Amino acid sequence: VNDPRSFDLPDHYTEALHFIRVELDFSDTVSSLAEITFGGAFADDVSTELTAVPIFLGESDQPPESEALRGVSRKSSRPLSVVAVEKGPAVLLAVLDESAKEALLRFGKLNSRDLEHLIAQEYVNQTRSVFARGNSRELKKIARSGSARKVSRSFLRERAELSSDLQLQFLWPFAERQERLTSAVDVFHSSKHFTSEDGGLYWILIQAEPSAESSGPQRLADAVASAAVLVARRNRRRAVILILGEDPVDASYLRPAQVQRYLELLRVPLFVWSTGNNAGNLSRIWLNVTQLSSFRDLERAVKHLQHQLERQRIVWIDGVHLPQDIVISSADSEFSLAQ
Numbered sequence: 001v002n003d004p005r006s007f008d009l010p011d012h013y014t015e016a017l018h019f020i021r022v023e024l025d026f027s028d029t030v031s032s033l034a035e036i037t038f039g040g041a042f043a044d045d046v047s048t049e050l051t052a053v054p055i056f057l058g059e060s061d062q063p064p065e066s067e068a069l070r071g072v073s074r075k076s077s078r079p080l081s082v083v084a085v086e087k088g089p090a091v092l093l094a095v096l097d098e099s100a101k102e103a104l105l106r107f108g109k110l111n112s113r114d115l116e117h118l119i120a121q122e123y124v125n126q127t128r129s130v131f132a133r134g135n136s137r138e139l140k141k142i143a144r145s146g147s148a149r150k151v152s153r154s155f156l157r158e159r160a161e162l163s164s165d166l167q168l169q170f171l172w173p174f175a176e177r178q179e180r181l182t183s184a185v186d187v188f189h190s191s192k193h194f195t196s197e198d199g200g201l202y203w204i205l206i207q208a209e210p211s212a213e214s215s216g217p218q219r220l221a222d223a224v225a226s227a228a229v230l231v232a233r234r235n236r237r238r239a240v241i242l243i244l245g246e247d248p249v250d251a252s253y254l255r256p257a258q259v260q261r262y263l264e265l266l267r268v269p270l271f272v273w274s275t276g277n278n279a280g281n282l283s284r285i286w287l288n289v290t291q292l293s294s295f296r297d298l299e300r301a302v303k304h305l306q307h308q309l310e311r312q313r314i315v316w317i318d319g320v321h322l323p324q325d326i327v328i329s330s331a332d333s334e335f336s337l338a339q
Contacts, residue, residue: 020037037083053323054267054313056335058336085315087312087314090238090312091169091231095241099246103275107292159299162200163196171191173219174219202298221254221256231268239269243275264339274291274292
């Protein structure tokens with residue numbers, strides 16, 4: 001819009017429910033959000049107090065109707081009014097252990113098995129596109145060459161592809177103490193937003209560098225907690241990913257168990273990956289750590305992560321509620337609260 005203080009809405013059908021979301025970014029660490037609904041059930045007023053609750057779809061992968069969502073209730077068992085259900089975009093915040101970068105770079109130097117796998121895939125992609133164009137001469141040329149002799153840099157750039165509706169951001173695990181009028185706060189600086197246009201997740205991971213303000217001891221658990229707050233307040237499909245190296249150093253004030261419980265209460269799914277040979281030991285600290293030993297492991301982990309994000313939907317509930325106060329009262333529901 002040209003003037004954010006006042007603007008006209010496009011033509012709309014007033015008897016249908018409408019949902020408007022406004023998001024203002026003032027800096028990497030300061031933003032403001034507002035959502036309103038009008039029309040339909042809110043024909044005579046505007047509802048400006050809404051709570052976004054992420055859910056996981058069941059095996060049918062079909063979003064529930066609003067009536068079915070009356071099973072979502074507060075702990076007092078009082079039914080809550082569901083305004084809308086949406087898929088919308090997804091946001092992913094990544095916390096990257098500085099010791100993981102070296103292992104990720106080694107993944108790019110593919111072993112023979114991974115190389116054969118990717119070359120075969122590239123060969124299939126090449127022949128598929130040639131078949132689509134109907135170019136028999138080019139197809140014979142590819143067949144004679146036996147496919148590419150090496151995986152091109154541009155091909156690696158697109159591996160572990162991100163979905164087009166996903167926005168990725170890094171939160172660097174180094175806190176800067178900022179003095180305020182009555183107190184001091186620790187600020188974890190974030191990166192710019194990355195999308196599928198910037199390449200696949202592997203490419204983004206090896207290209208990303210902490211900001212100049214990022215210094216001091218590494219605080220991984222504290223950064224994960226801060227990342228959860230950032231994604232939760234965006235009111236979108238969301239997840240936090242922590243990528244650890246062989247021997248992660250963590251000077252956090254919070255313990256991993258505390259942080260994981262905090263994310264459960266905020267309804268923010270957490271994925272923990274390890275690029276070292278220590279997933280067993282780390283699982284005693286972070287629980288359910290996924291071992292990444294190769295490029296193909298990374299691709300499988302990314303595929304699983306995106307599948308979990310694809311299963312999420314955002315349920316908009318009338319009124320303001322704490323996320324931990326909302327439960328699904330029926331064990332037979334075909335959906336579950338995200339956590």
